[in-house]
Amino acid sequence: MNKFIPIAYHRSYKLDVPKEHRFPMEKYELLPKELVNQKISNKSDFFSPSYPEWSTIVEVHEESYVLKLKNLKLTNSEIRKIGFPLSKELINREFIITGGTIMGAEKAIRTKISMNIAGGTHHSFSNKGEGFCLLNDQAIAANYLLKNHDIDKIMIVDLDVHQGNGTASIFKSNEKVFTFSMHGEKNYPFKKEKSDLDIGLKDNCSDYEYLTLLKNTLPSLIKKFKPNFVFYLSGVDVLNSDKLGRLSLSLEGCKERDRFVFSECLKNNISVQCSMGGGYSQNINKIVEAHVNTYKMAKEVLIK
DSSP states (O other), rough: OOOOOOEOOOGGOOOOOOGGGGOHHHHHHHHHHHHHTTEEEETGEEOOOOOOOHHHTTSSSHHHHHHHHHHOOOOOHHHHHHOSOHHHHHHHHHHHHHHHHHHHHHHHHHHHHHSSOOOOOTTTTTTTTTTTTTSOOOHHHHHHHHHHHOOEEEEEEEEEOOOOOOHHHHHOOTTEEEEEEETTSSSOOSSSOOSSEEEOOTOOOOOOHHHHHHHHHHHHHHHOOOOOOOEEEOTTTTTTTTTTTOBBBOOOHHHHHHHHHHHHHHTOEEEEEEEEOOOOSSSHHHHHHHHHHHHHHHHHHHHO
């Protein structure tokens, strides 16, 4: 087995947005540097994503919506729901992030694990964007694999602190994709969609409570659904330091979460593509450390 993990990264991932938008864009620049500095990854592990095919996007998103994005024609109300000021740079970024997840998913079929420094845009619906999400990268990539590769069952394991409402909506009638979201019950989005399995967590959920639930749930889901590919959304907004999270996981708890997910996938010979998702701790170094831990756990599990 090839022991390197391909990583999607593009300079457009770090976007200049006003600080009041509370989105820590610095992490997209700091994370690749830290992975190389700590010798977790080599520069040769990184690949630069390209634009996905138009047809691949509009098989998941309504073409009228994608055209509004491309032509910067969103209404003020639609822009407010997304949370970012609309710009050509933002739209370009979203397409490239999606391309990174698609390309990474294809690479993961060969390498078992792939990563995207960005992505996890799970609040994007087929016809609208919300919560910093414009195009649903993992939904688009999942649909692409089903249509273009010998894969007939996909599981989306969404462990960001916020429910993957857009993803749940997109796949609500698709029996080939199982959506599993474990999230803060009282957190955004306040109107939840219905995933195939939702686990709502109480405020201040601890490492023990969280990991017990996950370890009692994921193996049986895999055994029952038998996916041959997993998309993992590894948001680090579950940390007790996160200003938007409302849960109480430690860095070690978050690290064990990631180790367990990768371990369960590889134990069952399932390839996995991982997108980073959220992280809003006041201290940017803590966000980067938590994301670095995700890569450490992927590498540790892969080389065993």
